[in-house]
Structures are given as C-alpha cells and as structure tokens.
C-alpha cells in the first residue's frame with residue numbers, strides 16, 4: 001500500500017478512543033502478521049496490514065459488548081477504507097479478516113489473510129504475556145493462551161512460535 005494510505009490508517013487507529021493497552025496490542029499484531037505473511041508469498045500484504053491495524057477498532061467508547069467488537073470494527077472500517085482510497089477491490093477481503101478475528105464467534109477465518117491476522121492476534125498474547133497479566137488475572141490469561149494455542153485456524157508457523165514462548169514462561173508463573 002502507498003505511504004499516504006498507510007499513514008491515514010495508522011493515524012485513524014491512533015485517534016480511536018481506546019485504551020493504551022489496545023494500541024500497544026494492535027502494534028504487536030501488525031508486526032506479527034507481517035512477519036507471518038512472509039511464509040505465504042501469495043497472501044495479500046495490503047489486506048493483512050490494513051486488517052491488522054483495524055481489527056480492534058470496535059473497542060471504542062460507545063458501549064459495545066466485548067463479544068461483538070469484531071462486528072463493530074467492520075462497521076467502522078468499511079466507510080473509513082472507502083474514504084482513504086484503499087484499493088476498492090481489496091476492501092471485502094480486509095473486512096472478512098476484521099469480522100472473523102474474534103474467533104470464538106462466527107464467521108470463522110476462511111482466507112489465508114484472515115487466518116494470518118487471527119493467528120497474529122492469538123500469537124500477540126504469547127509475545128506480550130506480561131501485558132496480558134496487567135489486563136486480566138493470571139488464571140484467565142493462561143486459559144486464554146491455552147485456547148489461543150489450540151485454535152483450529154492457527155497457521156503452523158504461529159502455533160510453533162506460541163509453543164516455544166509458552167515453554168519459556170516461568171513455570172512458577174503458570
């Protein structure tokens with residue numbers, strides 16, 4: 001994607017009224033998704049990058065149930081992407097990644113781009129475990145990692161990295 005579009009997307013995400021946790025999380029997901037995409041040369045990196053930035057914009061100030069933020073994010077992302085001259089023909093693919101990242105709820109990720117974004121979202125919790133602990137209890141955090149690790153759409157490269165990180169987490173912290 002061109003620099004202008006990338007700037008527009010990052011600025012838009014950064015002014016969203018979401019928590020500090022959320023912006024940091026999103027940056028880790030973007031970086032992780034782009035890394036994972038290198039294993040899949042046919043995957044569309046524009047779609048992956050835009051979706052990774054936008055996947056959690058549904059966490060805004062309006063009351064939104066946690067388990068619906070993926071749908072809210074899609075509602076926000078669609079008019080925004082049209083406005084910033086993101087390639088029109090790629091918008092549906094981005095929206096699919098966004099709507100399917102909340103993988104405990106349908107729809108499930110059905111494209112390689114959506115699997116990469118959802119895998120990066122999952123893997124980010126392993127990479128940033130200490131931050132996860134600041135947001136939810138240890139018990140909930142570990143249960144989350146367990147669910148993330150065994151999610152059916154996890155691409156093998158993400159699952160392997162997640163397993164390696166999990167092995168390094170101090171057993172006394174588990």
Ligand SMILES: [Fe+2]
Pocket residue numbers: 055056069070101102
């Ligand atoms: Fe999310």
Ligand SMILES: [Fe+2]
Pocket residue numbers: 025029055056121
């Ligand atoms: Fe996320």
